[in-house]
Amino acid sequence: MMKIYGVNGGPRKNWNTATMLEHFLQGARSAGAEVETIHLFDLDYTGCRSCFLCKRRGPTYGRCSYRDGLQPVLEKLRQADGIAFASPIYFHQITAQLRGLLERLFFQYHSFERGGGSLAPQKIETAVLYTMNVTEEEMRRRGYPAVLGDTEQYFSYTFYAEPQRIYAFDTYEFTDYSQYQADYWDEPAKRRWHQEQFPRDCQNAFDAGVQMAARIGTDAGR
Numbered sequence: 001m002m003k004i005y006g007v008n009g010g011p012r013k014n015w016n017t018a019t020m021l022e023h024f025l026q027g028a029r030s031a032g033a034e035v036e037t038i039h040l041f042d043l044d045y046t047g048c049r050s051c052f053l054c055k056r057r058g059p060t061y062g063r064c065s066y067r068d069g070l071q072p073v074l075e076k077l078r079q080a081d082g083i084a085f086a087s088p089i090y091f092h093q094i095t096a097q098l099r100g101l102l103e104r105l106f107f108q109y110h111s112f113e114r115g116g117g118s119l120a121p122q123k124i125e126t127a128v129l130y131t132m133n134v135t136e137e138e139m140r141r142r143g144y145p146a147v148l149g150d151t152e153q154y155f156s157y158t159f160y161a162e163p164q165r166i167y168a169f170d171t172y173e174f175t176d177y178s179q180y181q182a183d184y185w186d187e188p189a190k191r192r193w194h195q196e197q198f199p200r201d202c203q204n205a206f207d208a209g210v211q212m213a214a215r216i217g218t219d220a221g222r
């Protein structure tokens with residue numbers, strides 16, 4: 001059975017990012033995938049430690065073998081047909097936790113051999129789901145796509161397929177804005193957007209999950 005993992009790179013388990021990811025996985029499940037969520041903030045790990053076990057001749061070649069809370073996750077992701085990575089945007093970037101995972105996920109498959117490409121054992125479909133406070137227009141004006149694109153190109157290179165990008169903009173950040181010093185934000189406008197647009201963003205995420213499962217199904221049938 002096809003397996004699609006959802007990696008939550010955000011700290012909040014019931015907020016915008018986790019909700020988008022949940023919709024993505026529901027879509028994938030509705031299209032026949034077995035799905036599993038991994039909450040990175042529950043795990044104890046760091047980014048790449050430059051131990052180079054993944055480059056060493058022998059059984060650890062091509063495998064991140066540093067033993068900590070991430071290692072079992074990396075073992076699981078090795079078997080994946082698809083992976084959806086979700087992150088709130090922090091200072092124009094994905095979170096440090098997701099970055100830490102990606103350093104290790106990518107680097108183990110990054111060949112130092114002459115003429116070597118990716119060491120990933122099979123094609124893995126990927127999607128990235130971003131949620132952020134800014135509007136789409138502001139995101140572009142502030143240059144986020146270029147910054148995020150630098151990381152996205154490693155998905156294509158490593159897993160032999162372009163990642164699908166899914167966004168939620170202008171997200172609602174607190175349950176009660178009156179409790180916070182946050183009058184920079186236009187709360188009524190944000191609440192309206194949250195009520196009207198966020199359900200559509202979730203539907204987009206759901207549809208993307210269906211599409212990923214369909215792409216995997218088509219590949220398997222070839």
Ligand SMILES: Cc1cc2nc3c(=O)[nH]c(=O)nc-3n(C[C@H](O)[C@H](O)[C@H](O)COP(=O)(O)O)c2cc1C
Pocket residue numbers: 010011012015016017018088089090091092093131132133134171172173
């Ligand atoms: C530390 C921190 C930094 C943030 N930086 C940005 C940013 O650079 N741009 C942006 O649009 N939103 C930024 N945000 C807002 C979050 O990306 C946004 O509220 C997101 O939807 C939160 O996801 P969550 O509801 O799943 O926690 C930041 C939030 C935090 C906590």
